[in-house]
Amino acid sequence: MKKIAVITSGGDAPGMNACIRAIVNTAWQEGIDIVGYRHGFRGIVEGLSQPIHPDDMRLVSQRGGTFLKSARYPEFQRDDIAIQAAEQLDADGVDALIVIGGDGSFRGAHHLSKFWSKQVIGIPGTIDNDLTGTDVAIGFSTAVDNAVEAIDKIRETAEAMARVFIIEVMGRRAGFLGLHAAIAAAAEAMILPEIDPQPSLGDLADNIRQARKKFPDGSYIVILSENLWPGGVHGLAENLSQATQITCHPCPLGHLQRGGRPNAQDRILATQLGQSAISAILSGSSDMMIGFANEHVVEVPITRTFTRDKPLDQSLVDLQFSLQGVNFTSENGR
Ligand SMILES: Nc1ncnc2c1ncn2[C@@H]1O[C@H](COP(=O)(O)OP(=O)(O)O)[C@@H](O)[C@H]1O
Numbered sequence: 401m402k403k404i405a406v407i408t409s410g411g412d413a414p415g416m417n418a419c420i421r422a423i424v425n426t427a428w429q430e431g432i433d434i435v436g437y438r439h440g441f442r443g444i445v446e447g448l449s450q451p452i453h454p455d456d457m458r459l460v461s462q463r464g465g466t467f468l469k470s471a472r473y474p475e476f477q478r479d480d481i482a483i484q485a486a487e488q489l490d491a492d493g494v495d496a497l498i499v500i501g502g503d504g505s506f507r508g509a510h511h512l513s514k515f516w517s518k519q520v521i522g523i524p525g526t527i528d529n530d531l532t533g534t535d536v537a538i539g540f541s542t543a544v545d546n547a548v549e550a551i552d553k554i555r556e557t558a559e560a561m562a563r564v565f566i567i568e569v570m571g572r573r574a575g576f577l578g579l580h581a582a583i584a585a586a587a588e589a590m591i592l593p594e595i596d597p598q599p600s601l602g603d604l605a606d607n608i609r610q611a612r613k614k615f616p617d618g619s620y621i622v623i624l625s626e627n628l629w630p631g632g633v634h635g636l637a638e639n640l641s642q643a644t645q646i647t648c649h650p651c652p653l654g655h656l657q658r659g660g661r662p663n664a665q666d667r668i669l670a671t672q673l674g675q676s677a678i679s680a681i682l683s684g685s686s687d688m689m690i691g692f693a694n695e696h697v698v699e700v701p702i703t704r705t706f707t708r709d710k711p712l713d714q715s716l717v718d719l720q721f722s723l724q725g726v727n728f729t730s731e732n733g734r
């Protein structure tokens with residue numbers, strides 16, 4: 401084992417830099433060189449490689465984003481493009497590849513492994529936290545912190561002005577970020593893709609009216625996962641404003657959830673997974689994800705991570721539903 405390559409792919413996630421540092425420094429101790437390809441899979445195909453030395457890694461862990469750059473590169477689904485990547489890796493003398501990314505990146509890693517006989521390892525890095533087989537992905541914890549910090553700020557102005565806000569959080573098709581943010585921010589309502597049936601417009605409107613009756617001067621916050629309601633957060637806010645005759649303000653949080661410095665938890669997770677990825681390669685693993693489950697580093701077949709839906713923790717869903725709005729909906733006479 402002489403040379404290992406690393407890419408960051410798909411949506412960047414805070415902590416990716418700390419992960420690369422752990423990979424580089426661990427490999428260095430084993431006498432292995434690390435090369436990074438910029439811009440994810442596109443960088444492999446286009447030969448955008450750069451050697452990475454531990455001296456360059458001294459100050460990267462605290463930075464968000466990814467210094468290696470990331471990209472969405474749908475062309476990588478094509479066999480001829482994956483073959484080009486395999487040829488480039490061979491031409492560069494790469495013995496193994498580490499892909500830090502989400503489910504799409506892991507599909508890409510698996511696709512590449514059909515045309516490249518060397519080892520391929522995935523490390524989960526996605527704020528959506530939607531990969532099966534790992535309790536957490538790099539970036540999720542920071543994204544929750546980012547979302548909650550922003551929601552707390554909205555809460556203050558909403559409370560001051562007695563306003564209703566519909567706040568849209570990211571997650572693509574997964575509700576992990578929405579669920580954690582809703583609990584931490586003590587939201588009055590939560591709409592997530594995994595909840596079936598979804599609350600009806602009528603139920604939501606009734607709930608807002610009840611809250612307004614009990615707390616005429618108070619705020620009310622709905623957490624809505626993206627890609628859910630027709631017309632998104634603006635559509636829901638408009639529908640609810642019409643149904644309640646109370647102005648409901650839409651607020652998409654957007655990319656501020658994904659940017660910013662990684663919190664300590666993400667840096668520690670990233671460091672553990674980066675080091676473990678090198679150990680996994682040295683022990684011969686391939687087409688596996690190095691994840692974290694039940695407080696331990698685990699190896700999971702990469703195909704399992706994206707072929708099964710990862711469920712939300714039902715106890716957390718129940719927790720939020722049992723507590724949200726209890727002060728204006730409970731009928732215990734107090
Ligand atoms: N089915 C696939 N086959 C090959 N490559 C894929 C596939 N799906 C995604 N990829 C590659 O992985 C990249 C990242 O995937 P994407 O879904 O955008 O982000 P993430 O990895 O964060 O889920 C894509 O832009 C593409 O280059």
Ligand SMILES: O=P(O)(O)OC[C@H]1O[C@](O)(COP(=O)(O)O)[C@@H](O)[C@@H]1O
Nearest residue numbers: 410411502526527528570571572658
């Ligand atoms: O930044 P983009 O390309 O608009 O993508 C937005 C999407 O990326 C994410 O922030 C992260 O998703 P991935 O980690 O799967 O790439 C999603 O929550 C969101 O839907």
